[in-house]
Amino acid sequence: MPEHTLNLPVCAHCDGFPTVAITTGQTNADGHRETVTATCRPCNGTGHTAPARAYARTGA
Numbered sequence: 001m002p003e004h005t006l007n008l009p010v011c012a013h014c015d016g017f018p019t020v021a022i023t024t025g026q027t028n029a030d031g032h033r034e035t036v037t038a039t040c041r042p043c044n045g046t047g048h049t050a051p052a053r054a055y056a057r058t059g060a
Helices: none
Strands: 019-027 033-039
Touching: none
Parallel strands: none
Antiparallel strands: 019 033
């Protein structure tokens, strides 16, 4: 049987799109647009977050 990977929750900050290219509006000498790459810091560029912890109830 193949092992299945865990279903990790999608990052709430980037909605699963961890790396984006943002255009600066300027062009190079050859006409290509200048872009800056930005990576989501909370998920470290993975697009997923750690699953919520399960808290144990203590007492009655």
